Amino acid sequence: MKFRYKKYTFLVAGILLLNSSCKKFVDINDDPNNPTVAQLSLLLPSSEISMASNMYLVNSGASTFIQHAIFSSNLGRFQQSGTSFNDSWNGFYSQSLNDIETIISTGTQQEQWGYVAIAKLEKAYLYSIMVDMWGKIPFSESNQGQVYDSPAFEEGAEIYEKVFVLIDEAIADANKVSGTTLLTSGGVDVFYGGTKTSWISMANSLKLKLYNQIRLVDPARSAAAITALVSTPATLIGGTTNANTTDFIFKFxxxxxxxxxxxxxxxxxxxxxxxxxxxxxxxxxxxxxxxxxxxxxxxxxxxxxxxxxxxxxxxxxxxxxxxxxxxxxxxxxxxxxxxxxxxxxxxxxxxxxxxxxxxxxxxxxxxxxxxxxxxxxxxAGVLPLITNFMVKFIRAEAALTLNTESPAAARQHFIDGVTASLNSIGTISGIAMPATTISGFTAKLAAQYDAANAAEKLNLVMTQKYIASYGNGMESYTDYRRTALPVLRGLASPLNVFPLRMYYSDTELTTNSTIMDNASAIQTAQQITPVFWDK
Structure with a gap:
C-alpha cells in the first residue's frame, strides 16, 4: 500500500519517546540512530497512541451519522467522499498496524510474550473496528509491502473469525508470563501499565462485544459464547463489583x-x-x-x-x-x-x-x-473504547434477545450500566455527581424499565447505551445499524440514504490494483451495502 502521512498527529508520542530514550543504552559498537532490532518499549506506546489518534476522523464521522455531534455538513446529510476518512484509513495501515505487526514478529522472536499479547489485542480490536466501519478490508496481505503492494480485500465475516483466533492467542501469550505484569516496564503501556488481569479482561470483553454484534447472523453460536463468557464475570471489564477501574479507554x-x-x-x-x-x-x-x-x-x-x-x-x-x-x-x-x-x-x-x-x-x-x-x-479527555457500562449494556441486550441470562439479570445490568456511566463521567471529569442524583436517576429509569414490554426494554437499553457512549460514535454507529435503536431524528435535507458503511480512502482506490478497475462501483456500494452482521 502507498500512503500519504496523516494530518492529525498527536505529539504525545514524542513525549513518551523522549522519556524512554533517557536511558543508558548506547554501545560504542552500535549506531543508536539505526538500531538493527525494533525496540519494543518504543513501538508499543507508539502503536497505542497512533491507534487512538487515527480514530479522529472515523469517530467524528460516526458521531455525526448517529447524531452525537455534527462534524461536517455533508456527513450530517449522509454525503460521503473518498477523502472523508482518508487520514484514518491511511494512518491505521501505515502507522498503527505497521507498528503492531513489528511488535508481534519481533516480540515472538525474542519471546517477549507480554508485548506480543498486547499487540495482538490491539490488532484484534482495531481490525474489528475497521470491519465495523468499512466492511471488506485488507487483512491477511496487509502490511507486507515487499510481498503484497496491493493487498486483497477480505470479507468482514472471515476477518472476524481470524480476530477471534487472535484474541485467544493473545490470552495464551499473556498466560506465558508469570506474575501480575506483562511488561518489565509498565510505563510503556499507555492503557493498563502492563497489568495482566486488565488486558485479559479487555480480551474477554472484546469477545463479548463481538459475539453480541454477530447475534443476528448466528444466534445459537452467540448465545453459547456469551453464556460461557458471563459465567465468569470477574474476567470481564467491570468484574463483579461494577467498577470502572479496568475500562479500556485512551486518556489524552x-x-x-x-x-x-x-x-x-x-x-x-x-x-x-x-x-x-x-x-x-x-x-x-x-x-x-x-x-x-x-x-x-x-x-x-x-x-x-x-x-x-x-x-x-x-x-x-x-x-x-x-x-x-x-x-x-x-x-x-x-x-x-x-x-x-x-x-x-x-x-x-x-x-x-x-x-x-x-x-x-x-x-x-x-x-x-x-x-x-x-x-x-x-x-485531558478520554476516548472510551470498551468500558464497564458498555459491557453491562451488552449483557442486558444479550439477555433480552438471546436469553443468555435471566430477566432479573438483564434488569440489573441495565441499572448497573447507567450507574457505571454516571460514575465514570464524574471520575474522569473530576466533578462527581451527587450520590443521590445517581441513585435517583437510575431509580427513575428502573421504573420505566419495569413498566416496559420486551421491545420497550430493549429500546431503553440501547438508548441508554447510546447516551452513555457519547465520545465513541463508532460504537453507537454499529449498534444503530444492528438494532435501529434508538430512533433517530429524520434529516431536514438529506443528500443520500443513511450510510451502512464508510467510504474507502481515495488513496487506496487509486493505488490498489486489486480494486482499481471497479473503484467507482465499489465506493458507491459502500453507502447501501450492510456489514455482514447487519441482518
Whole structure:
C-alpha cells in the first residue's frame, strides 16, 4: 500500500519517546540512530497512541451519522467522499498496524510474550473496528509491502473469525508470563501499565462485544459464547463489583506544547471551530431531565438558540441534516463540555428548565457561560473504547434477545450500566455527581424499565447505551445499524440514504490494483451495502 502521512498527529508520542530514550543504552559498537532490532518499549506506546489518534476522523464521522455531534455538513446529510476518512484509513495501515505487526514478529522472536499479547489485542480490536466501519478490508496481505503492494480485500465475516483466533492467542501469550505484569516496564503501556488481569479482561470483553454484534447472523453460536463468557464475570471489564477501574479507554494529556489534548478540545477550544453540537442529543438529554447534559455540552452564550436566535437557553446546536449556511456564530454556538473532551463544566443557569425537573436543575450558586479559549479546560479527555457500562449494556441486550441470562439479570445490568456511566463521567471529569442524583436517576429509569414490554426494554437499553457512549460514535454507529435503536431524528435535507458503511480512502482506490478497475462501483456500494452482521 502507498500512503500519504496523516494530518492529525498527536505529539504525545514524542513525549513518551523522549522519556524512554533517557536511558543508558548506547554501545560504542552500535549506531543508536539505526538500531538493527525494533525496540519494543518504543513501538508499543507508539502503536497505542497512533491507534487512538487515527480514530479522529472515523469517530467524528460516526458521531455525526448517529447524531452525537455534527462534524461536517455533508456527513450530517449522509454525503460521503473518498477523502472523508482518508487520514484514518491511511494512518491505521501505515502507522498503527505497521507498528503492531513489528511488535508481534519481533516480540515472538525474542519471546517477549507480554508485548506480543498486547499487540495482538490491539490488532484484534482495531481490525474489528475497521470491519465495523468499512466492511471488506485488507487483512491477511496487509502490511507486507515487499510481498503484497496491493493487498486483497477480505470479507468482514472471515476477518472476524481470524480476530477471534487472535484474541485467544493473545490470552495464551499473556498466560506465558508469570506474575501480575506483562511488561518489565509498565510505563510503556499507555492503557493498563502492563497489568495482566486488565488486558485479559479487555480480551474477554472484546469477545463479548463481538459475539453480541454477530447475534443476528448466528444466534445459537452467540448465545453459547456469551453464556460461557458471563459465567465468569470477574474476567470481564467491570468484574463483579461494577467498577470502572479496568475500562479500556485512551486518556489524552493536558499539554498545549506539544499538544496532546483531546482532539475535540483542540478543534473547538479556539477562535475557529469545526463542530456543531447535535440539537437532537441536546433535546434528548434536556427533555429527560438527564444530568449528563451539563457534562457533555458547554454553552458559550446564555440565550442563544436554534438558528442563532437570541431568546433561548444557550443550547445552540444544529438539527440533523440542516443545509443552511454557517452564520457568524463561532462565539455563540454551544461546544463540547468537560466529558469526554476535557473542556469546561457548565454550571450556569439554564433558562426554561421544567419545574418538575429533579436531576437537571439550576445550582444555588451558578457559574457563568463564556466564549471558550485554548486555556479553558484541561483537554485531558478520554476516548472510551470498551468500558464497564458498555459491557453491562451488552449483557442486558444479550439477555433480552438471546436469553443468555435471566430477566432479573438483564434488569440489573441495565441499572448497573447507567450507574457505571454516571460514575465514570464524574471520575474522569473530576466533578462527581451527587450520590443521590445517581441513585435517583437510575431509580427513575428502573421504573420505566419495569413498566416496559420486551421491545420497550430493549429500546431503553440501547438508548441508554447510546447516551452513555457519547465520545465513541463508532460504537453507537454499529449498534444503530444492528438494532435501529434508538430512533433517530429524520434529516431536514438529506443528500443520500443513511450510510451502512464508510467510504474507502481515495488513496487506496487509486493505488490498489486489486480494486482499481471497479473503484467507482465499489465506493458507491459502500453507502447501501450492510456489514455482514447487519441482518
Amino acid at each position: 494529556g493536558s499539554s498545549i506544547s506539544p499538544n496532546n489534548r483531546h482532539p475535540w478540545h483542540r478543534i473547538e477550544y479556539q477562535a475557529s471551530k469545526t463542530f456543531y453540537m447535535s440539537q437532537s442529543l441536546i433535546s434528548t438529554l434536556f427533555s429527560n431531565d438527564d444530568p449528563r447534559l451539563r457534562y457533555y455540552i458547554f454553552r458559550q452564550n446564555a440565550t442563544a438558540g436554534l438558528n442563532n436566535s437570541t431568546n433561548s437557553n444557550g443550547y445552540y446546536g444544529r438539527e440533523p441534516g440542516d443545509p443552511t449556511a454557517v452564520p457568524a456564530d463561532l462565539s455563540r454556538r454551544a461546544t463540547f463540555g468537560i466529558y469526554p473532551a476535557g473542556g469546561l463544566y457548565d454550571n450556569a443557569t439554564i433558562n426554561n428548565l421544567p419545574a418538575t425537573n429533579v436531576f437537571l436543575t439550576n445550582p444555588a450558586s451558578p457559574g457563568a457561560v463564556k466564549v471558550v479559549g485554548v486555556n479553558d479546560g484541561s483537554g
